[in-house]
Amino acid sequence: MAEQGHEGGIAGHLHYWTLKIDESNPFMQIHLDTMLVTLVVAGGMFAFALWLKGKLVAGAPTGAQNFMESVVGFVDDTVKDNFPVNNPLIAPLAFTIFTFIALVNTIDVLPAFLLGHVAGLFGVEHFRPVPTNDLNLPAAMAVSVFILVLYYEFKLKPVHFCKELLFEPFTNLVPGFLKPVVMPINLILKLVEEFAKPLSLSFRLFGNMFAGEVIFLLIAFLLLSGGPVSMAAGFVVGLGWSMFHLFIGLLQAFIFMILTVVYLSIAHQPVEH
Numbered sequence: 342m343a344e345q346g347h348e349g350g351i352a353g354h355l356h357y358w359t360l361k362i363d364e365s366n367p368f369m370q371i372h373l374d375t376m377l378v379t380l381v382v383a384g385g386m387f388a389f390a391l392w393l394k395g396k397l398v399a400g401a402p403t404g405a406q407n408f409m410e411s412v413v414g415f416v417d418d419t420v421k422d423n424f425p426v427n428n429p430l431i432a433p434l435a436f437t438i439f440t441f442i443a444l445v446n447t448i449d450v451l452p453a454f455l456l457g458h459v460a461g462l463f464g465v466e467h468f469r470p471v472p473t474n475d476l477n478l479p480a481a482m483a484v485s486v487f488i489l490v491l492y493y494e495f496k497l498k499p500v501h502f503c504k505e506l507l508f509e510p511f512t513n514l515v516p517g518f519l520k521p522v523v524m525p526i527n528l529i530l531k532l533v534e535e536f537a538k539p540l541s542l543s544f545r546l547f548g549n550m551f552a553g554e555v556i557f558l559l560i561a562f563l564l565l566s567g568g569p570v571s572m573a574a575g576f577v578v579g580l581g582w583s584m585f586h587l588f589i590g591l592l593q594a595f596i597f598m599i600l601t602v603v604y605l606s607i608a609h610q611p612v613e614h
Contacts, residue, residue, distance in 0.1 A: 354457065354558055356467040357475065374460075374468045375475040382444050382472075386437075412440070416598070423602045426609050431602060434489075438482070439598040442546070445472050446590025449553060450583045454561060473550040473593075476543065483542035486601050490538065493608040506531045538604055546593050553586045 358377075363369035393405055402410055416436045424431055448456075449471045460468035472478040494502045507524050509531070560579040564572055 354454070354467075355469070355555075358460070358465050358468050372469075372475055372477060374465075374470065375472045375478055378445065378448070378470055379472045379478060382441065386440065386444070412436070419599065420602055423599065424606045424609070425611075428605075428609065431605060435598045435602050438601055439594050442473065442594035442597055443591055446550060446594060447587065449474075449550065449557065449590060450587050452561070469554075471550060471554060473546055474554050476547045479543040479546040480539070482597070483539035486542065486604065487535075487539040490604050490608045491535075493605060497609060498611075538600075542597060542600055546597055549589055549593050553589060556582060557586070 357372040358374040360371040360373050361369070362371070393409060397406060413436060416439055417432050420432045420435050451470070456470040457468045469475065506528055508520075508527060557579070560582060563574065564576060564579060
């Protein structure tokens with residue numbers, strides 16, 4: 342059963358449903374499973390928002406409205422605690438990031454091979470249902486945040502930001518004749534600091550979710566390839582890991598959100614004289 346259902350082992354399950362535009366160029370490929378699930382989740386969020394908009398009532402909310410007001414209140418309080426000024430974009434951005442990542446991460450608690458088998462019924466050989474297991478999505482989200490940070494840096498304090506790139510931290514500590522020598526070092530250090538932001542955002546989310554998926558697959562093979570004892574042990578371990586991984590998925594959504602708010606907060610901080 343295990344051999345028939347999971348040919349190629351765990352490594353075989355880690356392939357994407359890929360559209361190859363250029364066979365010789367690995368960068369000219371589209372992971373269709375990542376694109377599809379991302380669009381479905383984003384579309385579902387939009388549809389749910391439209392549905393909830395028509396159900397809003399004044400006074401004491403109940404059901405979905407009560408739950409969403411709790412989430413919105415939590416995100417809004419988090420932004421207020423970590424953001425120094427009033428920017429109407431930040432709280433909605435933080436809410437969107439948190440809910441989207443939480444939703445796609447939650448898909449990982451489904452049985453490891455379930456959606457792959459469903460996709461196989463439609464002729465899809467490989468299908469990975471969790472978009473955050475694909476580095477492309479966390480990297481795209483992190484780069485989007487990074488571009489937004491740079492936008493506010495240049496918009497709110499362009500002169501100060503350029504001075505940081507060229508003159509801090511070392512240039513102000515050396516004699517004037519050494520400043521042209523030290524400026525390239527300052528620039529390199531500042532660029533490393535800035536590029537570390539999207540790298541840390543993307544690899545943290547991707548690494549945690551990818552590792553969780555691999556452990557799920559190991560548990561699934563334990564459950565399906567042994568006898569009754571192995572199946573019972575695999576079920577218990579899998580159930581426990583599902584609960585733990587659900588917590589990890591929510592935690593990663595919160596970390597991505599809070600780091601986004603912190604990075605944008607740094608970009609909004611006033612220049613000290």
